[in-house]
Structures are given as C-alpha cells and as structure tokens.
Amino acid sequence: MAETTLEHANVTVSDPDETARRLSRLFGWRVRWTGASKDGGYTVHVGGERSYLALYRGKGAQSREAVSATGESQRTRGGLNHIAVTVDDLDSIRELAATEGFSPGSVQDYEPGRRFYFHDGDGIEFEVVSYA
Missing domain, CATH: 3.10.180.10 (2,3-Dihydroxybiphenyl 1,2-Dioxygenase, domain 1)
Structure with a gap:
C-alpha cells in the first residue's frame, strides 16, 4: 500500500488573512486559495504544494469555549x-x-x-x- 499523507487540517481562527501572513513569514508558505465558505464564513488555504492549513472564520464572533480553562485542548474531547x-x-x-x-x-x-x-x-x- 502507498504511503498516505495528510493533505490539510481545518482550524477556526479570528483573522484568517493575518494568520496566513504570519505563517507564511514563519514557514515560507504561500496562500493557495481564499474565498467564501461554510455557513457564510471565510477561509484562507495557506501552505505548500502538497499540504496546507485551511484557516476558517465563521459568520459572527468566534468562541474558545471548547478549550478548557487551562487553555489545554488536550482536555477537550475532539479538540485540536x-x-x-x-x-x-x-x-x-x-x-x-x-x-x-x-x-x-x-x-x-x-x-x-x-x-x-x-x-x-x-x-x-x-x-x-x-x-x-
């Protein structure tokens, strides 16, 4: 069987454009795509040729309520x-x-x-x- 590679991960952020700019400066990535997305949201795809992060902002304010009070997503089932x-x-x-x-x-x-x-x-x- 051929090796399976991760194509992308999708995460919710407060400002997809700014997050993409910072990640591009850090890792030498580029913006691959931007546009309207699920439920009136907006997404930026940033990464390389074979993989990327989808940076999603939904319509309206975003919440970090799913992350525990300690800020550790490991304590949230299904958390990143x-x-x-x-x-x-x-x-x-x-x-x-x-x-x-x-x-x-x-x-x-x-x-x-x-x-x-x-x-x-x-x-x-x-x-x-x-x-x-």
Whole structure:
C-alpha cells in the first residue's frame, strides 16, 4: 500500500488573512486559495504544494469555549491538540516566532530530532520539529 499523507487540517481562527501572513513569514508558505465558505464564513488555504492549513472564520464572533480553562485542548474531547511542522533550521524559525510576537518554548531534544512549541494569537499550539 502507498504511503498516505495528510493533505490539510481545518482550524477556526479570528483573522484568517493575518494568520496566513504570519505563517507564511514563519514557514515560507504561500496562500493557495481564499474565498467564501461554510455557513457564510471565510477561509484562507495557506501552505505548500502538497499540504496546507485551511484557516476558517465563521459568520459572527468566534468562541474558545471548547478549550478548557487551562487553555489545554488536550482536555477537550475532539479538540485540536497541536499542529506540527518540520523545518530544516529550527533555531532560525524559533527566532522568527519570537519576532512575530509569539512566545516560543525552549528547544527540546528527543530521538530522533529537536522541537519547540508556541501558541499563536488564537491559542492554537504549533510544534516545530527538525530532524536535520
């Protein structure tokens, strides 16, 4: 059987355009598509050639009520735990994340690579991993 790859994940954010700009600056991604979407919402697809994030904003205000009071989505059944991306130069991306106003955590070594985490302005946790 051929390897299955993840094509995209769809997450709700407060400002799809701004989130896409920041992720593009961090990871070298590009906007693949923008337009009207489900229930009067708006979506931006941002990523690379083979995979992307669909950044969705519904009609009206968005709520973070599904995330527990601790801010940990892991405590919410069906919640998003984090989005992981791989990069070649972990340290430069960590510096860029700080420049973007995020608070990147410390770099953790683990077999077989290194990683750090940060939360974006909507509370979505990103894991940045390097196997280089």
